[in-house]
Amino acid sequence: MSAKTKKKGKMAIQDQIIAGLTDAYWKEIETVQNYIAVSTNLDGVDAEPIKKALQGDVAEELGHAQQLANRIRVLGGSVPGSMAFKPVQKSLQPPKDSTDVVAVIKGVIDAEEDGIAGYNKLIRLCDGVDFGTQDMCIALLTDEENHRREFKGFLKQYTR
Numbered sequence: 001m002s003a004k005t006k007k008k009g010k011m012a013i014q015d016q017i018i019a020g021l022t023d024a025y026w027k028e029i030e031t032v033q034n035y036i037a038v039s040t041n042l043d044g045v046d047a048e049p050i051k052k053a054l055q056g057d058v059a060e061e062l063g064h065a066q067q068l069a070n071r072i073r074v075l076g077g078s079v080p081g082s083m084a085f086k087p088v089q090k091s092l093q094p095p096k097d098s099t100d101v102v103a104v105i106k107g108v109i110d111a112e113e114d115g116i117a118g119y120n121k122l123i124r125l126c127d128g129v130d131f132g133t134q135d136m137c138i139a140l141l142t143d144e145e146n147h148r149r150e151f152k153g154f155l156k157q158y159t160r
Ligand SMILES: [Fe+2]
Pocket: 028, 031, 060, 061, 064, 115, 143, 144
């Protein structure tokens, strides 16, 4: 099947990749927003390591968003403005109790899982079609897997 016939059916593969990258971009942006909020709001001595880890992750997740934005452009798409943003991270909202470290840790794990699922989907979509995007997504996936591992470790300690 030629690329042209492929286009006639569902969305062309390149458009699907751009859509996936855009979705991942928004997730990174929302993660930045919520990591800033929860890490700033948390109170108490138990919260200190979590605050520190999240404050460091803000820069990293922002870097992910910038890489995704650049890749969208390289593929011929354009990066949307904030009016197109739809929030999804319900479990990562700042908890009512500002000392509820466990709620924050669980929210972070959810966000990382969601990111991991998105990157796995993109990696499969790019297979044999777009190795540049695939390579970038593999690196991003690995970063999110490291974050998830770190926060699973925190959860183990804080729920002991
Ligand atoms: Fe990220």
